[in-house]
Amino acid sequence: MKKGMQIVLCVTLLSSLTFASEQFAMSDADRAMYEELLENNPADMMLAEGSEFLDELGGESALAKYLGVSEDALPSYIAGFPRYIEKFKMVVSIDQMLQGMMHDSGQKPYALKSSEMFNMSSYVKALANDEEINIDVNANKHMKEAYALGKVVFETKRGARGLSCLSCHNPSVIGGILRTQPLPDISAKGNASAATWPAYRMTKSALATLQKRFQGCMNNALLAVIPLGSKEMTALEVYFTDEAKGATIALPGLKR
Amino acid sequence: MAKRKSLIKIKPKSYKDGEVVKVSFMVMHPMETGLRKDKKTKELIPAEYIKKVVFEYKGKVITTMNVWETLSVNPVFTTYMKIDGAGELKVIFTDSKGEVQETVAKIKPKG
Amino acid sequence: MQRRDFLRNLGVGAAGAVILPSVSFAADAPKPKGSNVLSYKDALKAVTGGKTAEVSAKVNLKVPEIAENGAVVPVTVEIDYPMTDSNYVKAIHVLTEKNANSRCIDVHLSPANGKAMLATRVKLGETQEIVAIAELSNGTFLMASQSVKVTIGGCG
Missing domain, CATH: 2.60.40.2470 (SoxY domain)
Incomplete structure (x- = not known):
């Protein structure tokens, strides 16, 4: 019975998708106009603020030292997050790593959901601009486990509509238009989400990280929202980042 | 009130005297219309928006903008200006609550 | 049968929801207007x-x-x-x-x-x-x- 229900809902979802030729799809001229907005991305101001927060911790040199890499190697190292970090004994995203850095330097860490942390972690990820995503999910058993868990989170159908991330981001529906917006290919072959988030969200007039975006998506698709920085959430970021491996980081992004 | 984050961008980054360049000013401002309700208190959020933006180059006003609450949150203002020697470009905005803030960029033409 | 009752209740609820706001609007202040109304x-x-x-x-x-x-x-x-x-x-x-x-x-x-x-x-x-x-x-x-x-x- 439950299974039958899921199939019905799935078909409903698919039938509400139309394809790019449909009249509500954006024209190329429109898309070009929105791309031009990147020239003056309001998120640039938020990252500038994030840069000041990092300066209070000693700036990039202090960050490189904290991570045990040279300043020259910092951008490429950042392009490999989320990473397993020995001193934390866990796989962490940039924001949690920065919480550790704040804590170790005697400061009260910013909350993961705070705008201060969004601004600072986005600035730090943008240090890797022009680098290719180089996450290594086979680096150690922790990364392997995180990737495997991320894949499970990505594929598991949950919530009242029985949807998973995969329901909308799989090869058979990618490119389909769901309420005027094409469903993106999250991989390096497509829009490489992990390379363009954090981004300024025009609908929210705010900067959001990849994990924050996942929460928005879960909320809209009626899935229980997974907390920022939880094992599952970090694992999902690992999975997304691996999908975008090789893509060039270009931050901050600008999204609808 | 703490200074609002703002930014002036000149495009291209390197320019010569006499060149006409694109200048953009952006600021983190809520541009409240006065029509939005606070989700928690259900009270209307009072209007708070930028009313005026003045571009001043080497002490001379070159562009004045009158602005209403109908512009987007964290607004961006882009126009052109003709480079006419080194000096300061000041962008001064005034909002509906009387707040005034100045952002300065150094104009340094090459050649 | 129970299902039909449920639907009927839902119908009443929905109709009520349509009427109520318009009543409260009539009693309360009109729809808020911005300080700068200009056609x-x-x-x-x-x-x-x-x-x-x-x-x-x-x-x-x-x-x-x-x-x-x-x-x-x-x-x-x-x-x-x-x-x-x-x-x-x-x-x-x-x-x-x-x-x-x-x-x-x-x-x-x-x-x-x-x-x-x-x-x-x-x-x-x-x-x-x-x-x-x-x-x-x-x-x-x-x-x-x-x-x-x-x-x-x-x-x-």
Whole structure:
């Protein structure tokens, strides 16, 4: 019975998708106009603020030292997050790593959901601009486990509509238009989400990280929202980042 | 009130005297219309928006903008200006609550 | 049978929900209005002082045909006109046809701008025309307009 229900809902979802030729799809001229907005991305101001927060911790040199890499190697190292970090004994995203850095330097860490942390972690990820995503999910058993868990989170159908991330981001529906917006290919072959988030969200007039975006998506698709920085959430970021491996980081992004 | 984050961008980054360049000013401002309700208190959020933006180059006003609450949150203002020697470009905005803030960029033409 | 009862209850509930707000609206204050309510007609008069603004290809108005999101709609206006000391574009005005306050921005230019252009982002409450008006130094007005479709799109 439950299974039958899921199939019905799935078909409903698919039938509400139309394809790019449909009249509500954006024209190329429109898309070009929105791309031009990147020239003056309001998120640039938020990252500038994030840069000041990092300066209070000693700036990039202090960050490189904290991570045990040279300043020259910092951008490429950042392009490999989320990473397993020995001193934390866990796989962490940039924001949690920065919480550790704040804590170790005697400061009260910013909350993961705070705008201060969004601004600072986005600035730090943008240090890797022009680098290719180089996450290594086979680096150690922790990364392997995180990737495997991320894949499970990505594929598991949950919530009242029985949807998973995969329901909308799989090869058979990618490119389909769901309420005027094409469903993106999250991989390096497509829009490489992990390379363009954090981004300024025009609908929210705010900067959001990849994990924050996942929460928005879960909320809209009626899935229980997974907390920022939880094992599952970090694992999902690992999975997304691996999908975008090789893509060039270009931050901050600008999204609808 | 703490200074609002703002930014002036000149495009291209390197320019010569006499060149006409694109200048953009952006600021983190809520541009409240006065029509939005606070989700928690259900009270209307009072209007708070930028009313005026003045571009001043080497002490001379070159562009004045009158602005209403109908512009987007964290607004961006882009126009052109003709480079006419080194000096300061000041962008001064005034909002509906009387707040005034100045952002300065150094104009340094090459050649 | 139980299912039908459930549906009937739902129907009553839904009807009630439609009636209640209108009652409370009638009793309470009317729909809130912003401090700057100005119709397109009045805004146009304020800008041109009652003069005619001629539709002209010199006013190059660029807006998306379909807005991804009504809260951030890019608008670019470029005027194909000289910017010399004696002959220049004095101002560019942007108006909307249906926003409660029709005015968005006036940009007062001078020959020191070198080129007459404005780019900004506006809020649009609904599908409507955006109007750009150029005020020239000789006292005449040129205009262009374009419709923008505002949709509630995408996932959140």
